[in-house]
Amino acid sequence: MKPKKPGWPIPVHDNTLYSKLMIDRLEYAWSDEEDSVNWEGQYWYGGDYNRLYIEGEGEDVVSGGEGGEIETLDILYSRMIAPFWDVQMGGGYQREYGPGPDKERGFAVLGIQGLAPYWFEIDANLRLSDDGDASADLEAEYDWMLTQRTILQGRFETAYAGNDVPEFGIGKGFTNAKFGLRLRYEFRREFAPYIGVSWNKYLGDTADLREAEGEDTDHTAVLAGVRMWF
Amino acid sequence: MNKQSDPKYPASFTRRRFLQGTAAMAALAGLGRLAPAYAWQQTGNLVAEKTVSGNTDIFDLTIGHTPMDIGGRSANPITINGSIPGPLIRMQEGREVMLRVTNNLSESTSIHWHGILLPENMDGVPGVSFPGIEPGETFIYRYPVKQSGTYWYHSHSGLQEQLGHYGPLIVDPAQPEPFEYDRDYVVMLSDWTYDDPYHVLANLKKAEGYYNYQKRTTGDFFKDVSTMGWGPAMDKWQMWGQMRMSSRDILDVTGSVYTYLINGLPSGSNWTGLFRRGEKIRLRFINGSAMSFFDVRIPGLKMTVVAADGQNVEPVPIDEFRIGVAETYDVIVEPDGDRAYTVFAESMDRSGYVSATLAPREGMTAPVPDPRPQPVERGMKSMGMDHGSMGHGDMNMDMSSQNTMDQDSMQMDMSADNNSMSGGMDHSKMNMSAEQGSGMQHDMNNMGSGSDWVLKDRKISHGPDNHGAGAAMVSPNPMNRMDDPGIGLENVGHKVLVYNDLRGLHPWPDQREPQREIELHLTGNMERYMWSFDGEKFSEVDGPIRFHHGERLRLILVNDTMMDHPIHLHGMWMELENKHGKYRPRKHTLSVKPGEMLSAQITADAPGDWAFHCHLLYHMKAGMFRVVSVA
Numbered sequence: 139m140k141p142k143k144p145g146w147p148i149p150v151h152d153n154t155l156y157s158k159l160m161i162d163r164l165e166y167a168w169s170d171e172e173d174s175v176n177w178e179g180q181y182w183y184g185g186d187y188n189r190l191y192i193e194g195e196g197e198d199v200v201s202g203g204e205g206g207e208i209e210t211l212d213i214l215y216s217r218m219i220a221p222f223w224d225v226q227m228g229g230g231y232q233r234e235y236g237p238g239p240d241k242e243r244g245f246a247v248l249g250i251q252g253l254a255p256y257w258f259e260i261d262a263n264l265r266l267s268d269d270g271d272a273s274a275d276l277e278a279e280y281d282w283m284l285t286q287r288t289i290l291q292g293r294f295e296t297a298y299a300g301n302d303v304p305e306f307g308i309g310k311g312f313t314n315a316k317f318g319l320r321l322r323y324e325f326r327r328e329f330a331p332y333i334g335v336s337w338n339k340y341l342g343d344t345a346d347l348r349e350a351e352g353e354d355t356d357h358t359a360v361l362a363g364v365r366m367w368f
Numbered sequence: 369m370n371k372q373s374d375p376k377y378p379a380s381f382t383r384r385r386f387l388q389g390t391a392a393m394a395a396l397a398g399l400g401r402l403a404p405a406y407a408w409q410q411t412g413n414l415v416a417e418k419t420v421s422g423n424t425d426i427f428d429l430t431i432g433h434t435p436m437d438i439g440g441r442s443a444n445p446i447t448i449n450g451s452i453p454g455p456l457i458r459m460q461e462g463r464e465v466m467l468r469v470t471n472n473l474s475e476s477t478s479i480h481w482h483g484i485l486l487p488e489n490m491d492g493v494p495g496v497s498f499p500g501i502e503p504g505e506t507f508i509y510r511y512p513v514k515q516s517g518t519y520w521y522h523s524h525s526g527l528q529e530q531l532g533h534y535g536p537l538i539v540d541p542a543q544p545e546p547f548e549y550d551r552d553y554v555v556m557l558s559d560w561t562y563d564d565p566y567h568v569l570a571n572l573k574k575a576e577g578y579y580n581y582q583k584r585t586t587g588d589f590f591k592d593v594s595t596m597g598w599g600p601a602m603d604k605w606q607m608w609g610q611m612r613m614s615s616r617d618i619l620d621v622t623g624s625v626y627t628y629l630i631n632g633l634p635s636g637s638n639w640t641g642l643f644r645r646g647e648k649i650r651l652r653f654i655n656g657s658a659m660s661f662f663d664v665r666i667p668g669l670k671m672t673v674v675a676a677d678g679q680n681v682e683p684v685p686i687d688e689f690r691i692g693v694a695e696t697y698d699v700i701v702e703p704d705g706d707r708a709y710t711v712f713a714e715s716m717d718r719s720g721y722v723s724a725t726l727a728p729r730e731g732m733t734a735p736v737p738d739p740r741p742q743p744v745e746r747g748m749k750s751m752g753m754d755h756g757s758m759g760h761g762d763m764n765m766d767m768s769s770q771n772t773m774d775q776d777s778m779q780m781d782m783s784a785d786n787n788s789m790s791g792g793m794d795h796s797k798m799n800m801s802a803e804q805g806s807g808m809q810h811d812m813n814n815m816g817s818g819s820d821w822v823l824k825d826r827k828i829s830h831g832p833d834n835h836g837a838g839a840a841m842v843s844p845n846p847m848n849r850m851d852d853p854g855i856g857l858e859n860v861g862h863k864v865l866v867y868n869d870l871r872g873l874h875p876w877p878d879q880r881e882p883q884r885e886i887e888l889h890l891t892g893n894m895e896r897y898m899w900s901f902d903g904e905k906f907s908e909v910d911g912p913i914r915f916h917h918g919e920r921l922r923l924i925l926v927n928d929t930m931m932d933h934p935i936h937l938h939g940m941w942m943e944l945e946n947k948h949g950k951y952r953p954r955k956h957t958l959s960v961k962p963g964e965m966l967s968a969q970i971t972a973d974a975p976g977d978w979a980f981h982c983h984l985l986y987h988m989k990a991g992m993f994r995v996v997s998v999a
C-alpha cells in the first residue's frame with residue numbers, strides 16, 4: 139500500500155532487507171594423508187521472497203601436499219516459491235590451485251534450497267560448465283538436538299557428472315559420497331565450536347582416475363572447527 | 369486553569385495510610401528510582417496528575433530517553449514524563465480530554481489510546497490516523513470520553529513499545545460501578561530487553577527459534593518412546609517432521625532475553641500493594657508486553673474477574689487467568705489474615721516470570737511459587753487437526769501439557785491420523801484437501817463447546833493455493849477453543865479463566881443480526897518469520913478491508929499458525945460470540961489460539977481508517993497488519 143496522504147509514513151514497514159553471513163564450516167582436518175583447512179559458507183541479502191546468495195565451499199591443503207580448491211563459489215538469485223523452498227539460479231566458479239597451472243571453470247547454476255520434510259536441510263544444484271559439461275550436486279544436513287545447546291549434525295554430500303572431465307579428475311557418473319558428523323556446542327546461537335569426523339569416498343570412474351594417479355579413493359579425517367554467523 | 373489532584377480520590381484515604389505509603393516509598397527508592405508514580409502509590413486508589421479546565425482534563429506528556437537502572441543493569445528506555453511505564457492517565461466518562469504529547473526523541477513517535485473509542489484523527493497510528501509526531505513537536509490529542517474501564521496507551525511507531533513507551537489508562541464511569549472495592553491498583557505487566565529491538569527482530573528473521581531454548585531434544589524423543597512405545601513416538605516425530613513444525617513454538621521471544629516487569633519493576637524490586645484486613649482490592653491487570661502472554665495467579669487468593677478489556681462482565685471467580693498481549697482484566701480479591709500474597713505472572717512458555725506482593729505492611733513477602741514444568745508442548749488441536757469426533761469420544765487430544773504424554777490418547781490420535789492423513793501430509797503443506805476433509809469438517813465443528821456456537825456448521829475456506837508461500841500451514845479443521853484455557857493450563861487442577869466464562873453484563877445496544885461476514889486467516893511462515901493475514905503481508909495488499917458505515921458485521925478469525933495471536937481492532941468494539949448469546953463480552957483484543965476459529969460481531973459505527981493487527985509487536989512489524997476502512 140502507498141502512503142495514505144502525501145508526507146505520511148507507511149504504518150508498518152514489513153519489507154526490511156536483512157543479510158546473514160553464515161560460516162557453516164571453518165575447520166582444520168587431520169588425516170593420515172594430509173592436513174587441510176576446509177571452509178563452507180553462504181551470505182544472503184534480501185527480503186522474505188527475493189534474496190541474493192553467495193555460497194562457497196573449498197579446501198586448502200596445509201601439509202602433505204600443496205594447493206587447494208575452491209570447489210564452488212556461486213552467486214545466485216534466490217526466490218521463495220513454497221513455504222520451505224527457494225529456487226536459485228546464477229553463476230558458479232571452480233578453481234584448483236597448486237603446483238601446476240591453476241585450473242578453473244565457470245558454470246550456469248540452477249538449484250533448490252530448503253527444508254525437506256523431517257527437517258533435512260537440502261541444497262541441490264544442476265550445473266552446466268562453460269565447456270558444456272553437465273553435473274549435479276546434493277548436500278543434506280540434519281541436526282540432532284542432544285540438549286538445547288549441544289547439537290550433533292549429520293551431513294551428506296554427493297555429486298554426479300554427466301561426462302568425464304579428466305582435467306578436474308572427474309569421471310562420468312557419481313563421483314563421490316561424503317559423510318560427516320559434527321558435534322557443536324552453541325555458546326551463543328551465533329557461535330558454536332565443534333569437533334567431528336568426515337569420510338569421503340570416490341566412486342566409479344572418478345575413483346579409477348584417482349587410483350591411476352596413485353591417489354587414495356577414500357579418505358577419513360578428524361575435524362575441529364567453528365560454525366558462526368553474523 | 370487550576371492544577372489539582374484527582375477529585376475522586378476517596379475519603380477513606382487516612383493520614384495513617386499516607387504515612388504508611390511514605391515509608392513504602394522510601395523503601396522502594398533504592399530499587400526503582402524512576403518507577404512511575406502509581407508504582408509508588410502502594411496504598412492504592414490511584415491518582416493521576418492532570419490540569420482541569422472547564423469540562424476538559426488536560427494531561428502533559430513528554431516522551432524521551434531516560435537512562436536508568438532496570439533490575440540492576442543500566443538501561444536507556446523510552447520514558448514518558450521520565451518513567452517506564454508512563455504515568456497513569458485517568459479520564460472521566462462524559463468529560464473531554466486533551467493530551468499534549470511532546471516528542472523529545474530524535475525520531476518520530478506517537479501515542480495510541482488502546483481500546484478507546486475516538487475520532488479517527490485522534491487514534492495515534494502514524495500513516496493511518498495522522499502523520500506521527502516529529503522530534504521537537506507537540507501534538508494535541510483531544511476527544512470526548514465515551515466509555516469507562518481499564519485500558520492502556522502505547523507507541524505505534526517502529527518498535528518503540530518494546531523500549532518502554534507505554535502506560536496505563538483508566539476511565540472512571542459516569543454511573544456507579546456494579547461492584548465494590550476499597551483499594552485500586554494498576555498491575556501493568558511488560559517485557560524488557562537490554563538488546564536493541566531491531567536486533568531482536570533481525571535474530572528472529574535470520575534464525576528460526578533463535579530465542580527458544582525449550583526445543584525438543586533427542587532426549588524428549590526417547591522419553592516419548594518410554595511412555596508411548598516406539599511406534600507412536602515415531603508417528604509423532606513423523607507428523608511434526610512432515611510439517612517441519614516445532615511443537616515447542618510457544619512464544620517467539622522468551623525469558624532467555626526478557627526481564628519481565630510489573631509496573632516497571634522486576635521481581636527483585638518486589639512491588640508491593642498494601643491492604644488492610646478484610647478489604648476488597650481491585651487489581652487492574654494490563655498486559656503491556658511487546659510479545660509475552662502471561663499466566664497470572666495469586667496463590668491462596670481467589671480472584672473475581674469483573675471486567676475484561678475495560679468492559680464489565682458477570683463476575684467470575686477464578687484461580688488463574690491467561691492474559692494475552694494488550695488485553696486487560698480487572699479482578700477483585702479479598703485477602704484475609706495478616707499475611708502477604710505473591711502476585712505471580714509466568715510467561716506462557718514458562719521461560720520466566722515476574723512477581724509482586726500484596727501485603728498488610730511493606731517489607732513483607734510470601735513464598736514465590738516454583739515455576740511450573742517446562743516446556744509445554746503443542747498437540748494436534750493446535751493444528752486444527754483434532755480427530756475427537758472420529759469415534760474416539762471425548763478424549764483429551766492435546767498430546768501433552770506438561771511434558772508428559774497421555775499415552776492412550778496419543779496412540780488413538782496417531783492411528784486415526786495415519787489412515788486419514790497420509791495423503792494430505794505428503795504435500796509440502798500440511799493440507800487436508802477438501803475431498804478428505806469435508807466429511808470430517810461437519811462432525812468436527814459440532815464438537816467443541818456446544819451446539820450454540822454460531823460457527824458450528826461453518827465450512828472454512830483457504831485460498832486455492834492455501835495462502836501461498838507466506839503460510840507454512842493451514843488448519844484443516846479449526847475448532848471452537850473458547851472452553852480451552854490454552855497450552856500448559858489444561859490440567860493445572862484449579863479454575864482457569866476461559867473465553868466462555870466472559871458474559872457481558874448487558875446486551876449491547878446494537879442487536880441487529882450481522883448482515884455480512886468477513887473471514888480472515890491468521891497465517892505465518894516461521895522459517896522466515898513472516899506473519900500475515902490470508903498469507904499476505906501488509907505491503908502485499910492493495911487496499912484496506914472495507915466496512916460499510918453503519919453495518920453490522922461478523923468477523924471470523926481462523927488461526928492457521930502454531931502460535932497464539934492477540935488480534936486488535938482500533939476504533940470499534942468486537943463482541944466475542946461465545947456461548948452467552950446476546951450477552952457477548954466486548955473486547956478490543958481477541959487472543960486466538962492455534963487451530964482456533966472464532967467470531968465477533970462489530971457495529972461499523974466509526975467512520976475513517978483504523979489499524980487492525982496482531983498485537984505481538986514483531987508479528988505486526990513482519991506484516992500481520994491491515995487497515996480497516998469504514999465508509
Ligand SMILES: [Cu+2]
Binds near residue numbers: 934982983987988
Ligand atoms: Cu501474531
